[in-house]
Amino acid sequence: MPVNYATPAASQLFPVAGVRLGVTQAGIRKKDRRDLTLIALDAGAQVAGVFTKNRFCAAPVTLCRQHLAVGSDIRALVINTGIANAGTGQPGMDAAIATCDAVAAALGVEARQVLPFSTGVILELLPAERVIAGLSACQADLRADAWHDAAHAIMTTDTVAKAASRRIELGGQTVTITGISKGAGMIRPNMATMLGFVATDAGIAPDLLNALVKEAADHSFNAITVDGDTSTNDSFILIASGQSGVAVNDAGDARWPVLRGAIIDVARELAQAIVRDGEGATKFITIAVEGGRDVEECRQVAYAIGHSPLVKTAFFASDPNLGRIQAAVGYAGIEDLDVARTRIWLASNGEEALVSEHGGRAAGYGEETGARIMAAAEITVRVHLGRGDARATVWTCDLSYDYVKINADYRS
16 A cells, blocks of 8 residues: 555546546456546647656657657547557557557547657567557547546555645636556656656646656656666656646746746655555655765765665665665765764654764664664655755655565566
8 A cells, every 4th residue: 555645536637628537448368447648738838858867768769759749739648558569669659659649549649749658568579459449449539637537547556545735826817737657566766667647738838848757857757766776667747738818928927936936846745645654565655865065976875875775675674774875874975074074863753863973873862763764654865964054855665575476476
C-alpha cells in the first residue's frame, strides 16, 4: 500500500478546456485491463517535454523528440502500458510510426503532431496492430472529465493511480491545472520509469513553456529516487491549451510567478506520489541537504543517501544504524568536505534529533530516539555540509522484501 497517499476522486480532477481523454482495453499485454489512452488537444495548444537520458531510449521517446523538434503545435498523445517498445530496433520505430500515422488519420491531423508514449516490459516489440485496433474505442470515449480513467490506464506496477489538480485565480480569471503520472520502480533522477502529463488551460508562450517543463522536472521528477535505475521511456509533458483567456507571453508578467509555482506544485505532488507508491515502499523519506557551496553538490549528497541500499534497508527495519547515512555523505564525491563541520539530523512527527556533529555521534543522541523517529511512516533526513548557503531536496522510500518480490515476478 502507498505511504499516506490515495488517488483523488474523479470529481477532484478538474477538466482542462481544450484537452479530452479516452481510454480502452486494447489487450496489449494482458487482457481485461485498461491499457491504451488517447489525449486529443484542440488547435492552438502548445506542448513541451523532457525525456530520459538513457542511451537505450525507447522508440516512442525518439519519435517524441523528433516531433517536438519540428513544432510545439501537437494535437494528440497516445499512451500504451504493458510493453515499453524499448530495445526493439527499427521494428520498434516502425511500430511507433505506424501508431502515430493511425492517430493522425483518425483525428485528421499530421503524424508529426502526434506524440507516442509506451511503458512496460523492455525488449519486447509493441503490437502496433492492437494499439491501432483500440484507437476507435479511445476516440469514441474522448471527454474532458476522463483524467481519473486515464490515470488508471497508464499504470504498470503502480498500486494506485496518481493524479493532481488545482484551480487558481490570475487577474480575476480562473486557471485550471490537472495532471497524471505513473511510476513505482526503476525510479531515479534524470527521469525514471515514469510518465507524467500536466495540462493547463492558460496560454503560455513556447519559450516560457520549454523553460518551465525543465524547471518543473528538476523540482519534481528529477528529485525522486526509488531504486537508482534510470529507465528507457521516461517522459514528462507539459500542455498549455490557452483556452482560459489567460495568456502569459513573457516572464515579466506579474501573473507568471503564480502560474509557474502552481504548475511546479502539481508536478511535485505527482512525483512524490510515485515515491509514496514505490515498489514495496513502507516509508516516505525526505532528504534535505543544506549548507553546500552549490545546488549540485547538495543533490550529489542527497542522491548518495537516497540510493544507498544499506540506508534504505535500515529505514525499512527502523534500525538506527545511522553510520550508514554518515558513510553515504562521505562517499558522495565532495573531495574537500570537512566532516567536522557536517551535521546530520533525523525528524518525524514534529520531533527532530541531532545525530551527528564534529565528525562523530552527537553528544545528546541515543539510539532509542533514532528508533522512535525511524518507526514513523514519514521521515526527514537533514544534512548540513557547513560549506555555504545552497540547498536541495530529494524524496525517496525504503527498500523492503516486497521490492524484490515485485521485480522477480514482474513478467509473470
